[in-house]
Amino acid sequence: MAAGFKTVEPLEYYRRFLKENCRPDGRELGEFRTTTVNIGSISTADGSALVKQGNTTVICGIKAEFAAPPLDAPDRGYVVPNVDLPPLCSSRFRTGPPGEEAQVTSQFIADVLENSQIIKKEDLCISPGKLAWVLYCDLICLDYDGNILDACTFALLAALKNVQLPEVTINEETALAEVNLKKKSYLNVRANPVATSFAVFDDTLLIVDPTGEEEHLSTGTLTIVMDEEGKLCCLHKPGGSGLTGAKLQDCMSRAVSRHKEVSRLLDEVIQSVTHK
Amino acid sequence: MEVAKRADRKVSADTGAESSPRGPVCSLRHFACEQNLLSRPDGSASFLQGDTSVLAGVYGPAEVKVSKEIFNKATLEVILRPKIGLPGVAEKSRERLTRNTCEAVVLGALHPRTSITVVLQVVSDAGSLLACCLNAACMALVDAGVPMRALFCGVSCALDADGNLVLDPTTKQEKEARAVLTFALDSVEQKLLMSTTKGLYSDAELQQCLAAAQAASQHIFRFYRESLQRRYSKS
Numbered sequence: 001m002a003a004g005f006k007t008v009e010p011l012e013y014y015r016r017f018l019k020e021n022c023r024p025d026g027r028e029l030g031e032f033r034t035t036t037v038n039i040g041s042i043s044t045a046d047g048s049a050l051v052k053q054g055n056t057t058v059i060c061g062i063k064a065e066f067a068a069p070p071l072d073a074p075d076r077g078y079v080v081p082n083v084d085l086p087p088l089c090s091s092r093f094r095t096g097p098p099g100e101e102a103q104v105t106s107q108f109i110a111d112v113l114e115n116s117q118i119i120k121k122e123d124l125c126i127s128p129g130k131l132a133w134v135l136y137c138d139l140i141c142l143d144y145d146g147n148i149l150d151a152c153t154f155a156l157l158a159a160l161k162n163v164q165l166p167e168v169t170i171n172e173e174t175a176l177a178e179v180n181l182k183k184k185s186y187l188n189v190r191a192n193p194v195a196t197s198f199a200v201f202d203d204t205l206l207i208v209d210p211t212g213e214e215e216h217l218s219t220g221t222l223t224i225v226m227d228e229e230g231k232l233c234c235l236h237k238p239g240g241s242g243l244t245g246a247k248l249q250d251c252m253s254r255a256v257s258r259h260k261e262v263s264r265l266l267d268e269v270i271q272s273v274t275h276k
Numbered sequence: 277m278e279v280a281k282r283a284d285r286k287v288s289a290d291t292g293a294e295s296s297p298r299g300p301v302c303s304l305r306h307f308a309c310e311q312n313l314l315s316r317p318d319g320s321a322s323f324l325q326g327d328t329s330v331l332a333g334v335y336g337p338a339e340v341k342v343s344k345e346i347f348n349k350a351t352l353e354v355i356l357r358p359k360i361g362l363p364g365v366a367e368k369s370r371e372r373l374t375r376n377t378c379e380a381v382v383l384g385a386l387h388p389r390t391s392i393t394v395v396l397q398v399v400s401d402a403g404s405l406l407a408c409c410l411n412a413a414c415m416a417l418v419d420a421g422v423p424m425r426a427l428f429c430g431v432s433c434a435l436d437a438d439g440n441l442v443l444d445p446t447t448k449q450e451k452e453a454r455a456v457l458t459f460a461l462d463s464v465e466q467k468l469l470m471s472t473t474k475g476l477y478s479d480a481e482l483q484q485c486l487a488a489a490q491a492a493s494q495h496i497f498r499f500y501r502e503s504l505q506r507r508y509s510k511s
Contacts, residue, residue: 237470238377239375
């Protein structure tokens with residue numbers, strides 16, 4: 001009977017739960033889904049991470065290649081993110097050129113990389129003006145159940161911490177690059193941006209970590225990307241119902257606590273990998 | 277073709293409730309708006325902020341493709357064309373921001389199974405482009421007579437390395453700034469409809485920028501009202 005009601009009046013069905021301050025999957029309004037992270041699973045990539053937030057699954061693979069540095073900044077490398085939402089993850093995506101959702105998410109990830117200065121592009125330079133690293137970060141969603149931005153940001157952060165670049169020396173005589181695969185070093189990850197997404201319901205209620213259905217029924221979304229010490233990298237609110245300053249403050253405090261949770265989880269995982 | 281008023285406004289916006297020792301006097305650039313300048317679209321507007329200029333055209337409510345129709349409300353589409361080059365991922369992102377902002381204010385339920393298309397063409401970019409696009413879109417929607425529950429406006433502010441706030445930054449100020457924040461605010465209660473930011477900043481600075489943006493939006497809404505009054509009082 002509940003299933004029938006849910007199909008006919010999904011919004012009313014949700015409102016009944018929200019009145020009791022909980023959600024159909026049993027979570028509180030401020031509770032995140034179980035997050036698991038697995039790093040280093042792709043052996044052919046230089047760095048990889050798989051993040052599962054409830055059902056939403058995103059895998060990030062990073063490949064490093066050589067390139068000539070840009071002419072206007074000869075001491076910098078490149079970091080090129082790309083988010084792919086294949087038809088596998090949800091029935092709403094079709095094959096073909098990237099749809100709007102994928103493009104918007106790619107732009108969001110590029111902005112987070114740029115704003116948080118997570119990798120200093122100068123660190124990626126091997127020989128100014130001649131050779132630099134370019135890191136291709138490919139994020140592929142395997143299962144789309146809402147809150148793709150949080151999962152992608154987390155996957156990217158975990159994968160970047162997992163990247164090991166070999167040492168490269170430029171041979172003086174031949175002017176060719178010599179790669180020493182035996183000597184690898186980790187990237188210098190300078191920041192820990194963590195994204196927290198909220199969905200706005202009926203212009204007033206804010207719920208954290210929306211699932212696919214909740215996103216569909218919501219009247220607006222908000223994503224806050226926070227670094228350590230409460231510095232904000234990004235406040236992404238693409239339209240939707242209006243928010244007052246007070247509500248924004250509540251979101252900030254939740255984002256701060258989420259940042260602590262995620263940092264702790266990531267540190268544990270990295271510790272366990274390096275101990276092996 | 278009716279020319280709405282040219283606002284020669286160098287306005288001062290207060291920095292709001294936060295008592296910050298670095299609260300300077302901020303000013304918006306000179307802005308101007310012209311409506312009903314194109315003959316084909318149902319509504320059109322050109323919005324100028326300093327040297328930044330955006331032309332907007334609105335078609336709607338019009339026929340919608342069956343694959344895109346929504347049974348109980350209008351389908352809103354926003355197309356943003358840059359001044360040079362082909363539209364890329366950044367334009368798609370801005371289109372999504374503008375579209376969601378318009379969807380929050382347009383009363384789509386009055387026109388189900390129709391489409392409302394907003395086309396934005398960047399004529400010149402001298403800073404605060406997204407804010408100018410939002411203002412142009414709002415004026416064009418008003419000119420087209422699309423029913424809305426509120427007006428909205430876009431305000432940009434830049435934080436430089438010392439923490440000084442500059443409203444409506446130019447391209448040079450944006451480049452040198454530590455952070456650039458763009459907000460869309462509604463006219464009824466100055467609630468935050470849309471926000472997109474670049475760079476690193478703290479929570480307190482965000483509140484300061486938001487307060488400054490809310491104060492500046494009052495001036496923009498007053499300008500909307502006056503320009504529309506001027507236009508309709510002539511006829």
